Amino acid sequence: MSNKPILHRDDPKAEPLVGNVKVTRDDWLNVAMDVLISDGVEQVKVLNLADRMAVSRSSFYWYFKSRQQLLDALLDRWQATNTAALIAQAEAPAETITAAVCNVHHCVVNPDLFDTALDFAVRDWARRSGKVRRMLDQSDARRLEALKRMFMRFGYEELEAVTRARVLYYMQIGYDLAQLNEPVEFRLKLLPYYLLVFTGVQGRPEEIEAFTNYAKRFWEGEET
Structure with missing residues (x-):
């Protein structure tokens, strides 16, 4: 599996996001959707998503309680x-x-x-x-x-x-x-x-x- 982050925006005109950047609620949702489709709900885990985006998982809790x-x-x-x-x-x-x-x-x-x-x-x-x-x-x-x-x-x-x-x-x-x-x-x-x-x-x-x-x-x- 590639180590490159898969962070993306819904807006195709937006700047592509890579590396250690500030992410939004939609970013977490987009990547969670990718993982749900490709790997199933069991792999939709905070640490897993953070690793895929190459960001800290702490930002997750700005947008979601759990x-x-x-x-x-x-x-x-x-x-x-x-x-x-x-x-x-x-x-x-x-x-x-x-x-x-x-x-x-x-x-x-x-x-x-x-x-x-x-x-x-x-x-x-x-x-x-x-x-x-x-x-x-x-x-x-x-x-x-x-x-x-x-x-x-x-x-x-x-x-x-x-x-x-x-x-x-x-x-x-x-x-x-x-x-x-x-x-x-x-x-x-x-x-x-x-x-x-x-x-x-x-x-x-x-x-x-x-x-x-x-x-x-x-x-x-x-x-x-």
Whole structure:
């Protein structure tokens, strides 16, 4: 493992931070998030984070009373990003249900909207913590409710809307978990058929083209 500090800011325009510098609350959170994703919650420890940033651990206690408070802050950030983003995309204006599903799938391709690695890290954490399991269950329920309401906006009966919401949501979780590493062009060729499976109707060509252009902005550079 490299001995270089991994301290970073959320603001990409900010000066990169290295060495023995004053760190902020967000710095501690950013590095804790990195460790949670890469190594699991057990490694989110004050001394470990301080070593990774090459700073004294004393500054941690300016911002957090305890490690538990840091862990709670990580969960708050997860809720405020992943869960909030998926719900917002489900509620975004759309002319058709296929356009609405494309809005939701912005979360699939845009890591600034939805961090898949973070979601899996929290799911792994939930296997070890009853509190986190309850929070995850509540988050899943909120996400599914938003997707159900999305389908109902376009005239689906409630039970069908529930079913389609579950297919859409759990299919994506399984898809990400499988880590298929498909070529980008193949993924996008499947889009019209996914839309048909999820909604029961054909997507409009302009919707498919718009989503394809959106996805390519984020998938550019992936192996094909």
